[in-house]
Amino acid sequence: VRHLRRLFAKFGNLFRSSRADRELDREVSAHLTLLEDEFQRRGMSLDEARIEARRAYGGIEQAKQLHREERSILWLEQTFADLRYACRGLLKTPGFTIIAVLTLALGIGANVAIFTVVNAVLLRPLPFHHPERLVRVFGDLDGVGAKDVGMSEPEVEDLRRADVFDDMSVIWPVSTALSGGDHTERIEMLGTGFDYFQTLGAQPALGRVYGPRDAVPGFIRSRSDQRWALEAAIRWRPAKIGPPHSSGSGWLHHCRCHAAGFSANPFPSPPARAQRFLPGVIARLKPGLTVQQAQQRLDALAARLAQTYPNEYPSASKWALRLEPAEQSLTGSVRPMLVVLLAAVGFVLLMVAVNLASLLVARSSARTRELAIRHALGASRARVMRQLLTESVLLSLVGGLAAMLVLMLSKELAPRAHAR
Amino acid sequence: LPSEQKSRIQVLQGTLDLIILRTLRSMGPQHAYGIAARLEQISEDLLKLNQGTLYPALVRLEQQGWIKGKWDKTEKGRDAKYYAITKAGLKALGEETQRWRQMSGLVEKLLAEES
Numbered sequence: 001v002r003h004l005r006r007l008f009a010k011f012g013n014l015f016r017s018s019r020a021d022r023e024l025d026r027e028v029s030a031h032l033t034l035l036e037d038e039f040q041r042r043g044m045s046l047d048e049a050r051i052e053a054r055r056a057y058g059g060i061e062q063a064k065q066l067h068r069e070e071r072s073i074l075w076l077e078q079t080f081a082d083l084r085y086a087c088r089g090l091l092k093t094p095g096f097t098i099i100a101v102l103t104l105a106l107g108i109g110a111n112v113a114i115f116t117v118v119n120a121v122l123l124r125p126l127p128f129h130h131p132e133r134l135v136r137v138f139g140d141l142d143g144v145g146a147k148d149v150g151m152s153e154p155e156v157e158d159l160r161r162a163d164v165f166d167d168m169s170v171i172w173p174v175s176t177a178l179s180g181g182d183h184t185e186r187i188e189m190l191g192t193g194f195d196y197f198q199t200l201g202a203q204p205a206l207g208r209v210y211g212p213r214d215a216v217p218g219f220i221r222s223r224s225d226q227r228w229a230l231e232a233a234i235r236w237r238p239a240k241i242g243p244p245h246s247s248g249s250g251w252l253h254h255c256r257c258h259a260a261g262f263s264a265n266p267f268p269s270p271p272a273r274a275q276r277f278l279p280g281v282i283a284r285l286k287p288g289l290t291v292q293q294a295q296q297r298l299d300a301l302a303a304r305l306a307q308t309y310p311n312e313y314p315s316a317s318k319w320a321l322r323l324e325p326a327e328q329s330l331t332g333s334v335r336p337m338l339v340v341l342l343a344a345v346g347f348v349l350l351m352v353a354v355n356l357a358s359l360l361v362a363r364s365s366a367r368t369r370e371l372a373i374r375h376a377l378g379a380s381r382a383r384v385m386r387q388l389l390t391e392s393v394l395l396s397l398v399g400g401l402a403a404m405l406v407l408m409l410s411k412e413l414a415p416r417a418h419a420r
Numbered sequence: 421l422p423s424e425q426k427s428r429i430q431v432l433q434g435t436l437d438l439i440i441l442r443t444l445r446s447m448g449p450q451h452a453y454g455i456a457a458r459l460e461q462i463s464e465d466l467l468k469l470n471q472g473t474l475y476p477a478l479v480r481l482e483q484q485g486w487i488k489g490k491w492d493k494t495e496k497g498r499d500a501k502y503y504a505i506t507k508a509g510l511k512a513l514g515e516e517t518q519r520w521r522q523m524s525g526l527v528e529k530l531l532a533e534e535s
Contacts, residue, residue, distance in 0.1 A: 009483035024475070027452065030499045031471065034453040037496065058470025070476035071483065 013072040016079065024067055032057060082390035083177030089391065090398075096363060097395075100356055104399020107352030109406050110345040117353050118338050128282075134326035135291060137168070137281040137298075143318035150276035155305075159281065159321075162301050162321075164294045168283035169193035199284050273312040282326060295323045360392065436477045438520055441513040444487060444505040452478060453499035477504060486512050 013020050035053035036046075044052060054060070068074060090097045125131045137159060138148045141194060151159075172191035197203075285294055298321040306313040313319045324332075364371070374384055443458050444450055450458070456471040481487045486509030487515070492502045 005485055006480070006483045027475070027498070027501050028472070030450070030501065031453050033498055034451070034494065034500060035471070036456075037498065056471055058472040058473060062471070063472025063475055066476045067479055068475065071479040 010071065014077055017068075017072065017077060020071060021064075021068075024064060028057075028064070030119060078386075079390060080088075082387045083394060085387070086391040086394045090395065093363075096359065100359060100395055101399045101402050103355055104353050105402035105406060107349040107403075108400050109403035111349050111409075112403060112407060113185060114338075114341050114345045118342055122335060122338060125326055126330070130287075131327060132325070133166075133285040133287070133289075134200070135283055135285055135294070136325065136326055136329040137283055137325045138322045139276065140320045140322050141317045142320055143314075143316045148280075151278045151281055152273050153278065154273050155276070156278060156281060158305065159298075159302065160259050164282040164286060164289065164297050166286050167195050167199040168281055169196035169199045170278045171196065171280045171282050173279065196282070197296070199282060201284075242282060272311060291323055291325060298323060307314045356395075366387065435520070436474075437481055438513070438516045440474070440477055440481060441486060441505060441509055441516065444511060445510065445513060449490075449492075449502040449504040451494070451502050453500070455503075474505075481509070484512075 032053050035056055036049045038051045039049035040046065057063070068077075079223060126134065137151075139151055139155065140147050141149050151170070156168075159165070170193045174191055178344060285291070302319060302321050306315065306319065371384060374387075375381075379387075439459065440455055443455050447454070449520065452474050456469060456474055459469060472527060478487070478489070482489055482503070486506055487503045488506050489503045490502045492500060494500050
């Protein structure tokens with residue numbers, strides 16, 4: 001308790017330094033007066049008593065300094081003094097300050113903006129349960145140089161039985177229009193199987209998602225009385241316009257529609273292996289299975305299927321199954337671009353730093369007089385360096401603050417500009 | 421003179437607080453000069469003390485809430501800040517005295533064994 005109490009007292013004294021100094025001065029001079037009285041009583045003259053009193057007291061300034069160190073947190077007090085001084089100095093040279101702050105704001109702002117994207121896209125794991133087990137499955141026809149040719153329904157069923165995945169779901173990106181509100185909007189959707197959300201292990205922010213218990217056997221071969229499940233992820237919506245159906249926050253809709261558009265049976269029946277209408281598969285590996293091990297099992301599966309159905313998998317086309325971690329397949333195309341961008345803004349920041357350093361050097365050569373006076377008054381080299389460092393830190397902080405301000409403003413303004 | 425300096429002892433680190441508290445308890449509220457004078461008197465000038473060095477200790481004790489300072493007049497009408505020991509200070513004095521006794525007892529025992 002007493003340490004805490006002292007800490008509070010010390011913090012209090014940070015801001016009452018001059019008052020505490022006056023109080024100490026009064027106390028010291030009272031003390032000296034008492035000493036002088038005593039020495040005079042012993043028969044000294046006034047002058048002798050005065051000298052003797054100072055001798056008995058010891059170094060007055062040293063004692064005051066000890067008192068300061070004891071009553072307050074000295075380095076913090078000095079830092080405050082430096083900060084005050086730095087503020088005054090910066091305000092006195094507005095041209096330098098504005099240029100320095102703007103340069104810093106540019107460099108820091110660009111870096112923060114790009115890093116925000118890099119952090120969200122590349123560094124943070126996908127927001128799902130055990131994201132490292134999520135994979136995409138692709139069918140390739142290496143013999144004819146075709147990648148990602150899609151899957152046919154029997155192939156998906158084979159994958160399901162391959163003892164490699166816990167869950168899997170077909171996915172089907174669709175670009176379409178959403179009408180029904182006061183205006184029609186272009187949206188990006190993802191058609192999925194019923195087990196999509198279970199595969200991801202994701203929970204809806206709002207409402208209910210479809211799961212395996214909603215499944216209708218053979219739903220992929222849609223008939224007019226079967227329901228088609230859709231997740232409509234509305235990719236970009238200005239917050240001010242609001243959702244057409246006003247059913248939620250407006251960023252994500254999960255809607256369930258009757259598949260009027262698919263009412264005619266579009267798929268041949270019985271399904272043919274080589275007719276690959278399903279564009280993609282996302283799956284969750286069984287626990288403990290690495291991507292390499294799973295890939296080996298899929299290679300074996302592909303070989304087995306090629307043997308069983310030689311007509312549908314001609315050896316010349318070299319049909320193969322390929323696994324890719326979901327994270328990689330999501331970010332793979334933008335990764336090099338983002339890395340290049342990050343490096344570029346890193347260099348911008350470097351140039352900003354060099355620029356600012358030379359500005360500061362120019363400024364400090366104009367301040368040699370001031371620094372010389374400080375040295376002469378007894379400031380140590382370290383103390384002067386600390387003061388200059390405090391100034392630089394203050395400048396960087398103001399620059400960073402300006403950058404944050406610009407970023408926040410741009411975040412505020414960008415959707416509005418987009419809405420127009 | 422060197423021999424004279426030798427016979428005077430420096431205040432042991434950390435004992436000044438104890439000495440001040442003890443002085444304030446037995447003498448009642450005192451100003452810094454009074455405390456210093458008392459110390460010199462008791463130690464029969466054996467204890468060499470720059471009186472200014474009392475102040476850091478006083479401010480430390482006051483911040484810990486063990487003593488409390490108040491401006492007043494001396495008998496001869498001079499201004500002086502009088503320090504009085506507080507309740508917390510009395511309690512702390514008890515504890516510190518206990519600690520000191522243990523410590524000095526230990527040192528005494530060690531020294532006796534050595535000789």
